[in-house]
Amino acid sequence: MAVIIKNRQVANNTWQLLRAGGEQTLPAVPPTGDVIVSLAQWQAQKEALLARGGRLGVWLANTDDPANVAADLKHFAVVAVDFPHFTDGRGSSIARLLRERYGWQGELRAIGDVIRDVLFYLSRCGFDAFELKTGEDAQAALSAFDDFSEAYQTSVERPQPLFRRRAAASPVVS
Amino acid sequence: MYIYDEIDQRIVDERVAQFRDQTRRFLDGSLSDDDFRPLRLQNGLYIQRFAPMFRIAIPYGFLASRQLRALAYIARKWDRSYGHFSTRQNIQFNWPKLEDVPDMLAKLASVQMHAIQTSGNCIRNTTVDHFAGVAPDEIVDPLVWCEIIRQWSAFHPEFAYLPRKFKIAISGAENDRAAIQVHDVGLQAQYDDKGNVGFRVYVGGGLGRTPIIGTVIREFLPWQHLLTYLDAVLRVYNRHGRRDNKYKARIKILVKETKPEVFRAQVEAEWAHLKDGPATLTEQEVERIGKRFTRPAYQKLDPLASGYVLAAGRDKAFASWARRNVHGHKVAGYAAVTLSLKKTGIAPGDVTADQMDAVADLADRYSFGELRVSHEQNLILADVRQSDLFELWQQLRELGLATPNIGMLTNIIACPGGDFCSLANAKSIPVADSIQQRFDDLDYLYDIGELDLNISGCMNSCGHHHVGHIGVLGVDKQGAEFYQISIGGNQGNNAALGKVLGPSVSQAEVPEVIGKLIDLYLARRDSEAERFIDVVRRIGIEPFKEHVYGGHHKKPAGREQHVAAA
Structure with missing residues (x-):
């Protein structure tokens, strides 16, 4: 079974990701098992998807607006965001919006061209699960979460920016 | 000079380790060329015409003497004993070996320097007025804000992979x-009527293929909101900026295509969510950053006792230099001094390792151990006692750094061009040299007066040709190098983009065309006070065009060929 990284550990991937084939039609949904469907498929087949057995997830393309899925989040066990290339940073903004604006608390999975060198950034944007691109060694990639021990900015992982945490650690004596 | 604390240092050290590992994986084949490329670019490493080019950040242009000595060390040990200061207050080395770069980074980290985000589609080095903190016309000292932005932009998790730089x-x-009006974001620090600091925010300015002057999207942004507002601007850009065409991917195109008013509304809508959030700046943080800056311990000096004016009266050469390369200072008895890196025969912005060491010594002796790099590719000693000017000038002369041409035609801004850069259509350095040779006579140069001449080797406009009073752009015409001349550009408050004069000319003809522009200017100015740019504004481009190309004047050779090819 293929593996993913979940909560900084290698884990089995129990989900089947359904992507459209070249002809742009919606892929067939297997009758059982956990599936992650595209936003378009969710919007087209909501009732059928909810009626089937097995858990449901949705994946967003880099061009999808997370606002369009915000009201439906309660139906999903996983939300995934696709990176056609790791240098397409749109997925990072989508992740932060899902976490910080639309309140998504469940698994947020990065899929597509995900390499170890972006794990530190992506986890700070709120991803807690990563389906690495083919050929990447998940076990070896785990150390990338610790590439840096600190960061200046606000993030999903640490909403307080460094300057506020620093100030809390050593309050100014006036 | 901002001094790192333990965390700042640790982050830079961890970057060295991260890049060392990435380089190792690339060299052993486990990281592909395609995947390594964007990673190395975010560390300033290009693969260029002859070798990798390595760009090191000089945050907002500030250097301590110990840092300049480290750059000299790097130049000697891993390069060819010189470096090139760019138009973005960075330094570039043209001949490093990829496998040496991690060690170069480690050396940099040991003096609180790095190459973080000096290239790639991310937030680049923030640049500032090179007279920040000392300029007599300064309203707000911008240095604290520069450092706050440096920290906010370093490894920002959401904006590491933008549509473009x-x-x-x-x-x-x-x-x-x-040049804040030709940046993706330009910030003008100012006070409101209650004495609070804030920023006028320009967005969507830029040079390159589609030069645009920035639009003001906020007249006054109170300082507390600086980072949340920048987050909002960047988020709108990251989500909606074009990624289908790299020439249309800068924020200026997004602003233009969505219309500035609509873009502003999108930013405001995003900001409404972020405003007053945890990234809102606090007085405590601004104070903390401010205290980590070393500030010169100025003495109380009597400017009249400096002897500087007397020396200028005795020595004509010193007087010329003092007039051109010495600038006012907000503290009585001090001056800022520009070390010209625009000596004829030397590529603009190039400095040898020996010069770096010597300048570091001069900075220690005369300017509190600090110096700056200007976007005009010169070095600046910002805090020199006026009584030391004559002595300093004598030493700069020996180093070849006292060319008295600041603000003059030969203070040319030029990119590395086709001699080094793989993007360039044409060479820049020999063109700069041929122009400097033609205008080498100082009396003639001073008679011409203030004039900015900028050269770019291609449309990427690293040499800022659009905002030169005279701009020279290298173009490729059927495989040959030609140069398009524009006039009327201007940087600064009245930023303007130059207009193309006419068909492009060969390299050999460039100095002659510049000469004709100058002849017409000298003939048409109403007094010595009327600068070249003023005359262009008053009489327009047509008389210049006529004088260069028109009727009774010989057409530049090769012109017909380009017209036919156009």
Whole structure:
């Protein structure tokens, strides 16, 4: 079974990701098992998807607006965001919006061209699960979460920016 | 000079380790060329015409003497004993070996320097007025804000992979010396009527293929909101900026295509969510950053006792240099001094390792151990006692760094061009040299007066040709190098883009065309006070065009060929 990284550990991937084939039609949904469907498929087949057995997830393309899925989040066990290339940073903004604006608390999975060198950034944007691109060694990639021990900015992982945490650690004596 | 604390240092050290590992994986084949490329670019490493080019950040242009000595060390040990200061207050080395770069980074980290985000589609080095903190016309000292932005932009998790590069510039003075209107974001620091600091925010300016002057999207942004507002601007850009065509991917195109008013509304809508959030700046943080800056311990000096004016009266050469290369200072008895890196025969912005060491010594002796790099590719000693000027000048002369041409035609801004850069259509350095040779006579140069001449080797416009009073752009015509001349550009408060004069000319003809532009200017100016740019504005481009190409004047050779090819 293929593996993913979940909560900084290698884990089995129990989900089947359904992507459209070249002809742009919606892929067939297997009758059982956990599936992650595209936003378009969710919007087209909501009732059928909810009626089937097995858990449901949705994946967003880099061009999808997370606002369009915000009201439906309660139906999903996983939300995934696709990176056609790791240098397409749109997925990072989508992740932060899902976490910080639309309140998504469940698994947020990065899929597509995900390499170890972006794990530190992506986890700070709120991803807690990563389906690495083919050929990447998940076990070896785990150390990338610790590439840096600190960061200046606000993030999903640490909403307080460094300057506020620093100030809390050593309050100014006036 | 901002001094790192333990965390700042640790982050830079961890970057060295990260890049060392990435380089190792690339060299052993486990990281592909395609995947390594964007990673190395975010560390300033290009693969260029002959070798990798390595760009090191000089945050907002500030260097301590110990840092300049480290650059000299790097130049000797891993390069060819010289470096090139770029138009973005960075330094570039043209001949490093890829496998040496991790060690070069480690050396840099040991003096609180790095190459973080000096290239790639991310937030680049923030640039500032090179007279920040000392300029007599300064309203707000912008340095604290520069450092706050440096920290916010370093490894920002959401904006590491933008559609395209993103450049921020800040000015806190009446006269904009940081070209803020031609940056992705330009910030003008100012006070409101209650004495609170804030920023006028320009967005969507830029040079390159589609030069655009930035639009003001916020007249006054109170300082507390600086980072949340920048987050909002960047988020709108990251989500909606074009990624289908790299030539249309800068924020200026997004602003233009969505219309500035609509873009502003999108930013405001995003900001409504972020405003007053945890990234809102606090007085405590601004104070903390401010205290980590070393500030010169100025003495109380009597400017009249400096002897500087007397020396200028005795020595004509010193007087010329003092007039051109010495600048006013907000503290009585001090001056800022520009070390010209524009000596004829030397590529603009190039400095040898020996010069770096010597300048570091001069900085220690005369300017509190600090110096700056200007976007005009010169070095600046910002805090020199006026009584030391004559002595300093004598030493600079020996080093070849006292060319008295600041603000003059030969203070040419030029990119590395086709001699080094793989993007360039044409060479820049020999063109700069041929122009400098033609205008080498100082009396003639001074008679011409203030004039900015900028050269770019291609449309990427690293040499800022659009905002030169005279701009020279290298173009490729059927495989041959030609140059398009424009006039009427201007940087600063009255930023303007130059207009193309006419068909492009060969390299050999460039000095002659510049000469004709100058002849017409000298003939048409109403007094010595009327600068070249003023005359272009008053009489327009047509008389210049006529004088260069028109009727009774010989057409530049090769012209017909380009017209036919166009």
